[in-house]
Amino acid sequence: MAIFGELLATLKDHHGPxxxxxxxxxxxxxxxxxxxxxxxxxxxxxxxxxxxxxxNVYVLASGTNFYKQCIPSNSMHFMMSMTSVHWLSRTSTTFKNAIYKDAKSSTEETVALHKQAELDWETFLLRRSRELKRGGLLVVGICAVFEDRNTGENKYTMYSLVGLLNEVWKEYSESGKISKEEFVNTNISACYRTMKEMRKPFDNKTSPVSRSGLTLLSAEAVVNPDVFYNDWREKKDKEGIDDREEFARMYVSAHRNWSNSTFMNGLSDSRSLEEKEQIVDGLYDDVKKRISRMNPEIFKDDVKFIYLVIRKE
Structure with missing residues (x-):
């Protein structure tokens, strides 16, 4: 609401009310x-x-998967996609021992994931290229891989949280609370990319994306500090209160909204909706309890975003 309010106000100042x-x-x-x-x-x-x-502002909605064309060709002056294109069009590989790739994932699994991500990124861009007018802008913000400053290890955004979700979900599988098949069916159909991967269709001047007329105006990587950690730290420093339960509650509440459907959809259709909800509620409750027992200094996840500004020539 805020960003589009500011954008429209600026445009009205420029073009007239x-x-x-x-x-x-x-x-x-x-x-x-x-x-x-x-x-x-x-x-x-x-x-x-x-x-x-x-x-003089009119709002419509398009209930269409963005790997398809959503609106008429040559119709848009400005498009924005935030925290979305890391989701893939399909699950290209099945990680047998994790809900997302980790240090134990095979080379074959990892290569298949990034190959699908490359194909999907190209598809997304080509669909938007059709929709944009000449001179139109596309702004994309995506969760990204980043290098840990201390270890040099490449980590994806939400590394700690996804790892903990995987740990508890695997325990559910081993204890029989969910089946082995349900565990395997709960792969997160997403891919966190590097700057090189995001730039690739534009740096290659013979790629279908470049030939469609899209050019990259800017590409910026920004690391946003963990807001939940910052709130916990500020409360501890200013009030002397080490409220790890609130840190855990806020953390899980914020990230359940994007991950909940993955676990619900992975459970067998032979289960009732009520049974599925009980299992998934238990998962997030267990994760919340474990986070509350952890040191936020260790658990925190900074978030790296890559912002791209793209123009249709």
Missing amino acids: NTQFQVIHEDLEMNDFNSLFKRMSGIIPDPPSYLLKMD
């Missing part, structure tokens, strides 16, 4: 668009809708 703008929100077809529209109208009041303070 009577200029009309159309905003299209895109997500998967099963997304809760009803809540989006309630937010836009102010029925859900927080954060405040940008529509409530300006005229």
Whole structure:
């Protein structure tokens, strides 16, 4: 709400208050668009809708997978995708002993994952190239791999959290709470990439992406400190309160929203919805308890983002 409010205000200052703008929100077809529209109208009041303070702005929604074309060709001046293109179009490989690649993953598994990610990134860009007008901009922000400053090891964003989710889920499998098949079916269909991987379609001037007219204007990597760790640290330093339970609660609450569906979908269809919810609720409760017993100094995960600004020539 905030960023589009600022963007539209700037555009109206430049083009005039009577200029009309159309905003299209895109997500998967099963997304809760009803809540989006309630937010836009102010029925859900927080954060405040940008529509409530300006005229001549029209909001629509596209319930279409972004690996397909979502809107008419040559129709968009500006497009933005944030924290989304790490999700893949399909699960290209199955990690047998983890929900996501780790140090024990085979070379074959890792190569298959990154090959699918490369194909999906190209597909995403080619679809957006069709939709953009000449001179139009595409801004992409993606969770990225980063080098640990202390060890030099390459880690993906959410390294600690995903590792802990995997640890507890594997214990569920070994104890019989879930089946071996259900564990294998709970692979996270995502890939955290490097700057080199994100730049590749643009650095290769003969690639389909470059030939489509897309050029890379800028590519920036930013490490955002763990906000939950910062809140815990500030409370400890200023108030002398070492509230690790609150750190764990906030951490799990924030990251359950993107990971919950992976575990629900991995469980067998022979289970009732209530049974699935009980198992997954137990998973996050167990993870929360374990985080609360850990030192946030060790568990914290800084988040690295790569921001790309792309123009259609």
